[in-house]
Amino acid sequence: MNVWDRAHECMSREELEQLQLERLQATLNRVYRNVSFYKKAFDAIGFVPEDLNDLSGLSRLPFTTRKDLADAYPYEMFAVPLREVVRVHASSGTPENPSVVGYTANDLKHWSELVARMLSAAGVTKDDVIQVAFAYGLLTGAFGLHYGAERIGASVIPSSVGNTQRQIRILKDYRTTTLVCTPGYAMRIAQVLEEMEIDPKTLTLRRGLFGGEPWGDEVRGIIEAKLYIEAYDNYGLSEVMGPGVAAECEKRDGMHVYEDHFIPEIIDPETGQAVPEGSVGELVLTTITKEAFPVIRFRTGDLTSMNNQRCACGRTVSRIGRISGRCDEIIIIKGVNVYPKSIGSILTAVTGTEPAYQLVADAVNHQDALEVRIEVSERFFFDKMERQRILVERLQKKIRDTVGLTAHVVLVEKGSINRVDETSPMVVDRRKRSTA
Numbered sequence: 001m002n003v004w005d006r007a008h009e010c011m012s013r014e015e016l017e018q019l020q021l022e023r024l025q026a027t028l029n030r031v032y033r034n035v036s037f038y039k040k041a042f043d044a045i046g047f048v049p050e051d052l053n054d055l056s057g058l059s060r061l062p063f064t065t066r067k068d069l070a071d072a073y074p075y076e077m078f079a080v081p082l083r084e085v086v087r088v089h090a091s092s093g094t095p096e097n098p099s100v101v102g103y104t105a106n107d108l109k110h111w112s113e114l115v116a117r118m119l120s121a122a123g124v125t126k127d128d129v130i131q132v133a134f135a136y137g138l139l140t141g142a143f144g145l146h147y148g149a150e151r152i153g154a155s156v157i158p159s160s161v162g163n164t165q166r167q168i169r170i171l172k173d174y175r176t177t178t179l180v181c182t183p184g185y186a187m188r189i190a191q192v193l194e195e196m197e198i199d200p201k202t203l204t205l206r207r208g209l210f211g212g213e214p215w216g217d218e219v220r221g222i223i224e225a226k227l228y229i230e231a232y233d234n235y236g237l238s239e240v241m242g243p244g245v246a247a248e249c250e251k252r253d254g255m256h257v258y259e260d261h262f263i264p265e266i267i268d269p270e271t272g273q274a275v276p277e278g279s280v281g282e283l284v285l286t287t288i289t290k291e292a293f294p295v296i297r298f299r300t301g302d303l304t305s306m307n308n309q310r311c312a313c314g315r316t317v318s319r320i321g322r323i324s325g326r327c328d329e330i331i332i333i334k335g336v337n338v339y340p341k342s343i344g345s346i347l348t349a350v351t352g353t354e355p356a357y358q359l360v361a362d363a364v365n366h367q368d369a370l371e372v373r374i375e376v377s378e379r380f381f382f383d384k385m386e387r388q389r390i391l392v393e394r395l396q397k398k399i400r401d402t403v404g405l406t407a408h409v410v411l412v413e414k415g416s417i418n419r420v421d422e423t424s425p426m427v428v429d430r431r432k433r434s435t436a
C-alpha cells in the first residue's frame with residue numbers, strides 16, 4: 001500500500017482532532033485580523049476567535065459563499081499582503097466576478113504535498129511518467145497536478161489539453177504510465193485511440209486520475225475498458241485549494257478528505273443544518289492551513305455524503321461519496337463551471353437586447369456538449385441568412401473568449417422558448433451521470 005504521508009493520513013482520530021482544533025484556532029485568528037469580511041461577520045454574531053474551544057464551535061460560524069468571494073473581487077479576501085502571494089489562480093466565481101485565489105510559498109508546498117498524497121493513493125511512484133492533460137492557465141487543475149507529481153519525483157509531461165492525436169502520440173512514444181485529465185477528456189482520448197486503431201494493450205498506460213467535473217461508475221467502466229487502465233476519482237475546487245482536497249485510494253470506495261488541511265461538513269442546503277452521517281447534502285469546507293486565501297465554512301454547492309468508517313486501506317481520514325450533483329445553478333461543461341446567467345449576459349452584450357434563451361447540456365459519446373438556443377426576433381434580421389450566420393459566429397466567439405467553452409449556438413423560432421412564465425427551464429441537462 002502506498003501512503004505518502006502516513007503520519008497525517010493514518011493518525012489517530014484523537015490526535016487528528018487536536019491538530020484540527022489548533023489549526024482552526026490559528027486560521028480564525030488570521031482571518032479575524034486580516035480579512036475585513038470575516039471581522040464583520042464574526043463581530044455581527046459577537047464571536048471572537050478565542051471563544052472557540054472545541055471543533056463543534058465551528059457550526060456557530062456563518063457560511064462563506066461564492067457571492068461573498070465575488071464581492072471581494074479581486075483581492076479583498078486575501079489574508080496576506082500581495083507581496084507574500086507567489087501564485088494567483090481564478091475560477092468562474094459568479095456571473096459578476098470570477099473567484100480569484102492566491103497562494104503563499106507555504107500554501108504551494110502544502111498543495112504539492114496534498115496532490116502527492118492523492119497520486120500515491122492511486123499507486124503513482126517516482127518511476128511513473130505522468131501526462132498532465134489539463135489546460136495550463138488560470139484554472140487550478142494543471143498546475144496543481146504538475147507540482148504534486150514533481151514532488152513525488154515522477155516524470156511529468158505537461159501536454160495540456162487539445163490536439164488529441166498528438167496526446168496519443170505522446171502516450172505511446174513517451175511511454176506514459178499515468179494520465180491525468182477530466183473524465184470527459186479521457187473519453188475523448190479513448191475515442192480517438194479507437195479511430196486511430198491503436199490497441200490500448202500495446203500502450204504502457206496503467207492508470208488515470210480523473211476529476212474536475214462529475215462522472216459516474218458507468219463512465220469509469222468505459223474508460224477502464226477502452227484505455228485498459230484503472231481509473232481513480234479525485235475532487236477539489238479552486239476556492240478551497242484546487243485538486244488535492246479529496247481522492248480515492250486503491251479501494252475506490254469513496255474519496256478521502258485530507259482532514260488535517262480541510263474540515264468537511266455536510267449540510268442540508270435549505271436549512272444550513274448538519275445532516276446525519278451517510279445522508280446526502282451540500283459539502284461545506286473550512287481550510288485550516290491556508291495562509292493567503294483561507295475560507296471558513298465555504299459552501300461548495302456540491303452534493304455528497306460523509307462516511308466516517310475506517311477504510312480498509314488504513315487511512316483514518318473520513319471519506320466523501322462521489323459528487324452526485326450540485327445544489328446551485330452552476331453547470332459544469334468539460335470541466336468548466338458555467339453560470340447560465342453568464343451566457344445570458346454575453347447574449348445581451350452582443351445582441352443589444354435580452355433574448356429568450358435556453359442552454360442544453362448533452363453528452364455526445366459521453367463527452368460534454370453545450371447548445372445555446374436563442375429565440376430569433378426582428379432585431380436578429382431572421383430573414384437574412386448571412387446576418388444570422390455572422391451573429392451566430394460572433395456569439396460563439398464571445399462565449400469561447402469569455403467562458404472558455406466552445407458552444408453550439410442555434411437560433412430557434414420565435415415563441416418556442418417561454419421564459420416569462422418559466423415554462424421553459426433555463427437549463428436542460430440531458431447528461432445521465434450515475435454515481436452509484
Ligand code: DLL
Pocket residue numbers: 091092139140141142210211212213214215233234235236237238239242243244300302322323326332335336337
Ligand atoms: O475543478 C479543481 C480540480 C481540477 C479538481 C482537476 C480535480 C481535478 P474548479 O474549476 O474551481 O476546480 O471547479 C470545482 O468542479 O465544486 C465540483 O463541482 C467540480 N468537481 C471537481 N472535481 C470533481 C469530481 C477544479 N471529482 C468544481 N467529481 C467543484 C465531481 C467535481 N465534480
